Amino acid sequence: MHLTELRIQNLRNIEAEQLDLAPGLNLFLGANGAGKTSILEAAYLLSHGGSFRTHQSEHLQRRGVEPLALFAQVRTDSLTRRLGLLRQDGRWTAKLDGDGSAKLTDLFAACAVVCFEPGSHALISGSADGRRGFLDWGVFHVEQDFAARMRRYRRALRQRNALLKQAAGDEELSIWDEELSQAAEPLAAAREAYMVRFECELIPLLDGYLPELGGASLRFRPGWNRAAPLHEALKEARPRDRMLGHTTRGLHRADWNLTFARAPSHEQLSRGQEKLCAIACMLAQVLLYRAVRGENPVIAFDDLCSELDAAHQAAALEELIESGAQILLTGTEIPPALLERFPPRRMFHVEQGRVREVV
Numbered sequence: 475m476h477l478t479e480l481r482i483q484n485l486r487n488i489e490a491e492q493l494d495l496a497p498g499l500n501l502f503l504g505a506n507g508a509g510k511t512s513i514l515e516a517a518y519l520l521s522h523g524g525s526f527r528t529h530q531s532e533h534l535q536r537r538g539v540e541p542l543a544l545f546a547q548v549r550t551d552s553l554t555r556r557l558g559l560l561r562q563d564g565r566w567t568a569k570l571d572g573d574g575s576a577k578l579t580d581l582f583a584a585c586a587v588v589c590f591e592p593g594s595h596a597l598i599s600g601s602a603d604g605r606r607g608f609l610d611w612g613v614f615h616v617e618q619d620f621a622a623r624m625r626r627y628r629r630a631l632r633q634r635n636a637l638l639k640q641a642a643g644d645e646e647l648s649i650w651d652e653e654l655s656q657a658a659e660p661l662a663a664a665r666e667a668y669m670v671r672f673e674c675e676l677i678p679l680l681d682g683y684l685p686e687l688g689g690a691s692l693r694f695r696p697g698w699n700r701a702a703p704l705h706e707a708l709k710e711a712r713p714r715d716r717m718l719g720h721t722t723r724g725l726h727r728a729d730w731n732l733t734f735a736r737a738p739s740h741e742q743l744s745r746g747q748e749k750l751c752a753i754a755c756m757l758a759q760v761l762l763y764r765a766v767r768g769e770n771p772v773i774a775f776d777d778l779c780s781e782l783d784a785a786h787q788a789a790a791l792e793e794l795i796e797s798g799a800q801i802l803l804t805g806t807e808i809p810p811a812l813l814e815r816f817p818p819r820r821m822f823h824v825e826q827g828r829v830r831e832v833v
């Protein structure tokens with residue numbers, strides 16, 4: 475899929491801009507603070523409903539101005555869809571092909587944007603939240619019922635946590651243990667299946683990017699010992715959960731990590747190596763999305779040149795371009811040798827929140 479048009483209103487320093495985008499490489503150049511990352515953020519928001527650089531959506535809104543509005547036209551092999559996302563009075567609403575009652579998850583299902591940005595090393599060395607979010611984004615696009623099932627799980631989890639805090643009796647807790655367990659089992663199986671396929675795509679990429687670290691492997695921890703159903707683990711953990719006032723087993727405790735023969739812990743990776751791992755993860759997700767859906771997601775790549783050496787910049791860009799995906803790439807400057815080797819289909823100059831195409 476690719477975006478043919480992206481309109482941005484009142485996002486950070488962008489007041490109102492309309493971009494006509496091409497398939498393949500779209501390049502955004504401009505000085506620090508010009509608004510380049512904000513353009514990628516706009517595309518990412520349409521696919522995720524949240525930003526990659528803040529959890530607090532109020533920071534996205536251009537200071538003091540409402541509403542924040544995003545609009546995109548997305549073309550797939552078979553159809554063109556019109557996507558709208560609006561934030562007003564602290565609430566997000568979605569519009570899909572003119573239907574203002576569309577659910578946010580319908581919008582996200584219609585638009586797949588993966589992103590690599592200077593903070594992406596956190597996928598390797600940051601908290602488990604980011605890794606679960608990354609995994610679940612992938613599973614969401616593979617498993618139709620994922621979002622609804624996850625809502626059911628979260629509701630049950632909130633309920634159980636509230637009961638733990640109220641020191642509720644065993645009988646009442648057992649009901650919610652069962653509900654959590656039923657909601658969790660298919661989701662855990664979907665995550666596991668995704669991880670198996672993800673690993674097959676990822677390991678060859680890692681071996682290519684980081685041969686100096688020896689063989690790579692991926693380890694997935696589902697959040698409880700899957701040899702038994704979740705309700706058994708919850709029953710066993712109940713005394714501890716009561717003490718802590720929250721649920722210590724379940725999907726919300728899942729995590730995954732990468733290890734290398736010569737770097738068993740992520741603490742032994744340099745920042746650049748963490749970034750290369752994160753790029754490999756993003757690419758593996760692109761390949762897997764394509765294998766399942768038969769088309770590429772859009773790739774947003776922020777600040778190519780930060781902390782990657784010239785050889786790795788070229789290798790990453792080559793791999794991205796070979797994927798055939800639409801790429802939205804930003805930089806304060808791009809080395810002329812790279813531009814010559816990978817000529818962009820469209821090039822834009824960004825300055826103080828204004829975007830103009832360079833011909």
Ligand SMILES: Nc1ncnc2c1ncn2[C@@H]1O[C@H](COP(=O)(O)OP(=O)(O)OP(=O)(O)O)[C@@H](O)[C@H]1O
Nearest residue numbers: 486487505506507508509510511512533535536537
């Ligand atoms: N809520 C907001 N309202 C208005 N302006 C904002 C808001 N949030 C951020 N800005 C400003 O918007 C601009 C957007 O920055 P952005 O991160 O998109 O720039 P950039 O071109 O990616 O810069 P860099 O090269 O430094 O990464 C910055 O000048 C920032 O100060």
Ligand SMILES: [Mg+2]
Nearest residue numbers: 510511776777
């Ligand atoms: Mg930036």
